[in-house]
Amino acid sequence: xxxxxxLAEQANGHLKxxxxxxxxxxxxxxxxxxxxxxxxxxxxxVSAEALRELILSxxxxxxxxxxxxxxxxxxxxxxxxxxxxxxxxxxxxxxxAATSSGRTLMPYVAVRVKTGLTADCTELDIEETTxxxxxxxxxxxxxxxxxxxxxNHRPQMATVxxxxxxxxxxxxDRDGKIINVPFKEEWLDGRVEFLGYxxxxxxxxxxxxxDIIIAGGKGMKKAENFKMLRRLxxxxxxxxxxxxxxxxxxxxxxxxxxxxxxxxxxxxxxxxAGISGSIQHxxxxxxxxxxxxxNNDPEAPLHKIADFAIVGDLFNVLPExxxxxxxxx
Amino acid sequence: MNIIVPIxxxxxTSNVKMDPxxxxxxxxxxxxxxxxxxxxxxxxxxxxxxxxxxxxxxxxMGPPKARKVLDMAISMGxxxxxxxxxxxxxxxxxxxxxYTLSEAIKALGNVDLIIAGERATDxxxxxxxxxxxxxxxxxLATYISDIEVESEKSLIVERLVEEGYERLRLPLPALxxxxxxxxxxxxxxxxxxxxxxxxxxxxxxxxxxxLESTNLGLKGSPTKVVKIETPKVTRxxxxxxxxxxxxxxxxxxxxxxxxxxxxxx
Ligand SMILES: Cc1cc2nc3c(=O)[nH]c(=O)nc-3n(C[C@H](O)[C@H](O)[C@H](O)COP(=O)(O)OP(=O)(O)OC[C@H]3O[C@@H](n4cnc5c(N)ncnc54)[C@H](O)[C@@H]3O)c2cc1C
Ligand SMILES: Nc1ncnc2c1ncn2[C@@H]1O[C@H](COP(=O)(O)O)[C@@H](O)[C@H]1O
Numbered sequence: 001x002x003x004x005x006x007l008a009e010q011a012n013g014h015l016k017x018x019x020x021x022x023x024x025x026x027x028x029x030x031x032x033x034x035x036x037x038x039x040x041x042x043x044x045x046v047s048a049e050a051l052r053e054l055i056l057s058x059x060x061x062x063x064x065x066x067x068x069x070x071x072x073x074x075x076x077x078x079x080x081x082x083x084x085x086x087x088x089x090x091x092x093x094x095x096x097a098a099t100s101s102g103r104t105l106m107p108y109v110a111v112r113v114k115t116g117l118t119a120d121c122t123e124l125d126i127e128e129t130t131x132x133x134x135x136x137x138x139x140x141x142x143x144x145x146x147x148x149x150x151x152n153h154r155p156q157m158a159t160v161x162x163x164x165x166x167x168x169x170x171x172x173d174r175d176g177k178i179i180n181v182p183f184k185e186e187w188l189d190g191r192v193e194f195l196g197y198x199x200x201x202x203x204x205x206x207x208x209x210x211d212i213i214i215a216g217g218k219g220m221k222k223a224e225n226f227k228m229l230r231r232l233x234x235x236x237x238x239x240x241x242x243x244x245x246x247x248x249x250x251x252x253x254x255x256x257x258x259x260x261x262x263x264x265x266x267x268x269x270x271x272x273a274g275i276s277g278s279i280q281h282x283x284x285x286x287x288x289x290x291x292x293x294x295n296n297d298p299e300a301p302l303h304k305i306a307d308f309a310i311v312g313d314l315f316n317v318l319p320e321x322x323x324x325x326x327x328x329x
Numbered sequence: 330m331n332i333i334v335p336i337x338x339x340x341x342t343s344n345v346k347m348d349p350x351x352x353x354x355x356x357x358x359x360x361x362x363x364x365x366x367x368x369x370x371x372x373x374x375x376x377x378x379x380x381x382x383x384x385x386x387x388x389x390m391g392p393p394k395a396r397k398v399l400d401m402a403i404s405m406g407x408x409x410x411x412x413x414x415x416x417x418x419x420x421x422x423x424x425x426x427x428y429t430l431s432e433a434i435k436a437l438g439n440v441d442l443i444i445a446g447e448r449a450t451d452x453x454x455x456x457x458x459x460x461x462x463x464x465x466x467x468x469l470a471t472y473i474s475d476i477e478v479e480s481e482k483s484l485i486v487e488r489l490v491e492e493g494y495e496r497l498r499l500p501l502p503a504l505x506x507x508x509x510x511x512x513x514x515x516x517x518x519x520x521x522x523x524x525x526x527x528x529x530x531x532x533x534x535x536x537x538x539x540l541e542s543t544n545l546g547l548k549g550s551p552t553k554v555v556k557i558e559t560p561k562v563t564r565x566x567x568x569x570x571x572x573x574x575x576x577x578x579x580x581x582x583x584x585x586x587x588x589x590x591x592x593x594x
Contacts, residue, residue, distance in 0.1 A: 011491075011492055072495070073490075075459070075468075075469045075470075075471075076468055076469070079463075099491060100471065100472050100488075100489070100490040100491060101490070103455050103456075103459075103471070104459055104469065104471045104472075106456075107423065107427075107454075107455075107456035107457075107458075107459035107460045107463065108459045108460070108462065108463040108469060109463075110424060110456075110460070110463075111424060111427060111428075111459075111460050111463035111464055112463055114424075114551075115424075115551050116422065116424055116550070116551030116552035117423070117424070117456060117552070118552060119423075119453070119454035119455060119456055120453070120454070134555070138453075138560070139451070139452060139453050140340075140450075140451050140452075140453070141450065141453070142560070143559070144557055144558065144559055144560075145557070145558045145559075145560050146554050146556070146557055146558075147554070147555050147556035147557075147558075148552050148553065148554050148555065149552070149553055149555055150551050150552050150553070151553060152551070153551040189468075191468040191499075191500050192468045192469075192470060192497055192498070192499055192500070192503075193497065193498040194495065194496075194497060195485070195495075195496040195497060195498055196495075196496055197492065197493050197494060197495060197496070198487060198493060198494035198495075198496055204493050204494070206491045206492070208491065209491065212593065236594065254474075254489075254508075254509060254510045255489065257509075260365075260450055261365060261366060261450075261509050262509070268593055269588070269591075269593045286560075290588075290591055290593060291564065291566075292584065292588075298568075303568065305564050306564065306566045307564050307566035307567070307587075308566050308567050308569075308583075308584060308587050309566060309567065309568045309569070310569055310570075310571050310580045310581075310584065311568065311569070311570045311571065311572070312570065312571025312572060312576070312577060312580060313571075313572075316571065316574070316577045317571055317577055317580065317581060320577050320578060320581040321581050321584065321585075324581055324582075324585050325594070
């Protein structure tokens with residue numbers, strides 16, 4: 001039986017959290033098909049302990065392709081590696097994260113190996129009768145859930161929404177193989193040149209990785225008031241999000257925008273203050289575990305989908321909440 | 330510079346219906362618009378035209394009425410519009426769509442830069458842009474937030490990723506997808522609208538493209554939709570009023586209890 005693969009991600013020699021979330025998904029699929037789970041990592045400078053961590057978290061095998069020239073993501077080079085490994089090992093299924101690199105690399109590879117790809121899945125299962133992968137994903141701004149399969153092509157490929165599942169508890173007794181795949185010069189595609197990161201990126205924050213997000217909308221009234229959200233998010237160890245209205249008014253940078261034309265987030269806790277809950281904003285928060293809404297309009301749509309709604313003035317509620325969090329009560 | 334912008338027609342409202350039999354969208358009765366995220370791609374192309382001179386061609390694949398989005402593109406300032414349309418293309422997934430579009434773009438010839446939207450707001454896959462690049466073996470840079478023309482043959486671009494903004498040197502020809510931050514889209518002009526009425530839209534179909542028939546439409550799509558559900562939207566949560574000082578204190582008390590119970594604080 002061919003294997004289930006996950007594509008681990010690294011940045012600066014460290015494995016990203018989502019690499020482990022993928023193992024939770026992959027382990028379940030491998031067990032129900034009675035096959036093995038392998039993790040593929042392309043990069044540079046990831047320590048042997050970190051690779052072992054993948055085994056302890058559920059991988060049976062780890063394939064590691066290492067070279068200094070693989071340190072930063074290159075769609076063309078990474079896809080050359082994947083295409084060759086897919087042809088050699090013929091995996092049953094490949095899961096990658098729905099991140100900037102996963103969502104770039106996977107469609108490029110899927111075309112090259114002539115197979116289907118399902119984007120941004122939030123649920124994965126095996127169809128009992130056929131062993132096909134059932135891939136469920138929100139579409140049309142989260143208004144529908146579509147289940148998709150790839151019956152006649154292999155591998156079956158899917159990207160998985162970060163934070164849509166938890167990473168496994170590492171099991172110190174687990175055993176597995178770590179296999180170094182020697183880098184081949186011919187894989188290198190030097191067309192796109194990585195020059196570095198922009199230095200002055202201001203208040204950049206990757207809200208897709210946040211466990212807690214406190215977001216503000218037009219009801220925050222002015223840029224100055226976003227400091228209130230910042231203080232709260234510091235106390236909660238979270239990050240600040242925003243609606244398009246707040247971003248368009250220049251109260252906070254675009255990297256904080258949540259929704260149809262911004263980021264999709266799935267934190268454990270989302271708190272929205274002064275946000276009406278337009279369909280476009282909701283598209284980005286529907287898979288949050290807990291939604292809290294603070295709005296003085298009892299009819300605000302965000303209240304309707306909230307687990308906990310406070311109908312009140314955010315300028316009274318937020319300072320009170322801040323007091324409570326700092327008081328540690 | 331020859332720039333191609335693939336744009337998609339999407340349903341205006343977010344309340345579109347799905348056909349549970351075929352798993353495809355029921356488009357009748359729903360107003361259609363240009364995918365809002367493609368307006369940023371159009372704007373990026375048009376500002377390159379303004380600053381460096383370029384011919385900008387908008388290309389859309391869809392039913393005959395999708396030509397409406399091409400009119401929109403021309404009225405914003407695009408030079409040309411191409412409709413890729415054929416019954417055989419219907420029901421295509423992103424793999425088959427990117428195949429068909431890449432063949433149409435190849436047939437147009439001599440492209441220097443393809444600028445796609447980040448994703449379409451209906452399917453929401455962000456796969457068609459990268460797919461076209463793969464079919465054409467073009468270098469690819471996604472999530473671009475800034476473009477600088479370095480020379481006739483290269484761009485310096487900024488790419489919005491989880492860690493911040495990457496800077497890349499991109500040789501031409503290439504394909505990029507752009508994010509909202511790139512520029513704010515211009516409005517159509519009256520002159521543009523007139524031009525759109527006069528511009529003849531070319532149509533490409535299986536008649537004038539050389540296509541692998543097994544790669545087309547629903548039949549040629551590796552992925553199949555097997556089920557459509559409408560998830561429940563209302564969570565039926567607790568609602569508390571906090572209209573005066575005392576009720577604010579109480580509301581926040583209850584919120585803190587709730588958060589502790591759910592183990593998030
Ligand atoms: C194609 C398209 C794409 C879009 N993409 C996005 C997107 O990605 N993300 C996004 O967010 N939006 C997006 N939008 C915009 C969206 O339609 C809404 O305009 C936007 O989300 C509204 O933002 P808001 O909730 O901050 O503002 P509003 O809708 O104006 O809501 C402000 C809320 O604050 C409340 N309020 C005011 N004062 C107080 C107070 N003192 N205390 C408590 N509450 C108060 C009000 O009751 C109101 O409900 C998009 C729109 C389109 C057409
Ligand atoms: N039918 C289509 N015709 C033209 N361009 C398309 C079509 N579908 C997708 N695209 C382009 O690909 C991008 C991503 O779309 P998607 O992969 O559907 O999310 C869009 O923003 C468009 O630029």
